[in-house]
Amino acid sequence: MAKETPSQKENKPINRREFLNFAWLASLGFLTLNIGGMTYLFSMPRFKEGEFGGVFTVGSVSELPAAGSAPVNYPKVKLWLSNTEQGALAIYKVCTHLGCLYNWVDQEGKFICPCHGSQFTPEGEYIQGPAPRSLDRFVLRVVDPNTGNVLAETDEAGNPLPIPNDPNAVVRVDTGTRIRGKPKG
Ligand code: FES
DSSP states (O other): OOOOOHHHHHHSOOOHHHHHHHHHHHHHHHHHHHHHHHHHHHHSOSSOTTSTTSEEEEEEGGGSOOTTSOOEEEGGGTEEEEEETTEEEEEESBOTTTOOBOEEETTTTEEEOTTTOOEEOTTOOEEESSOSBOOOEEEEEEEOTTTOOEEEEOOTTOOOBOOOSOTTOEEEEEEEEEEOOOBOO
8 A cells, every 4th residue: 555645644634533532632621721710710809808798907906996885887898896895796787677777876875777666785686676686797806917816706606705905906807707696585
């Protein structure tokens, strides 16, 4: 049988086996690119620091409102910061009844929802009204600004967090970690 010349080899159409090999390699390359892209996207934080859903820095311990004073409203990140005699609380500002935004009423010393009148203590505990439970809370963290070490953190039950006596420590709220309020009654 006559041997193929180089130009005959070049012009020869690819056979089925070569085509399948090529298609398989192309799919493998495409899959690798997709997995790489997905891994990159999942490794990115879902929320930016300072926006609702991410970590919000309230300020240093020395900037916290005095214990027992009126809660402070942070509308951008949907929370009330309440510094009670037992410790600090970051309270989600959406009513547990039907989702209205409740207000702090200074004259009454409690949170009152304008929609159906549910009332809550400065700690967000249920007092009265149609709300099925106390207000939800976020996790608060007090962090050493030099080392980044966590000095104190809200427990799983969402109890008030006693604030460490370090005026320079930084107070942060993780608005991505919400703890459900206790059911009423
Ligand atoms: S939504 Fe707040 S009491 Fe109904």
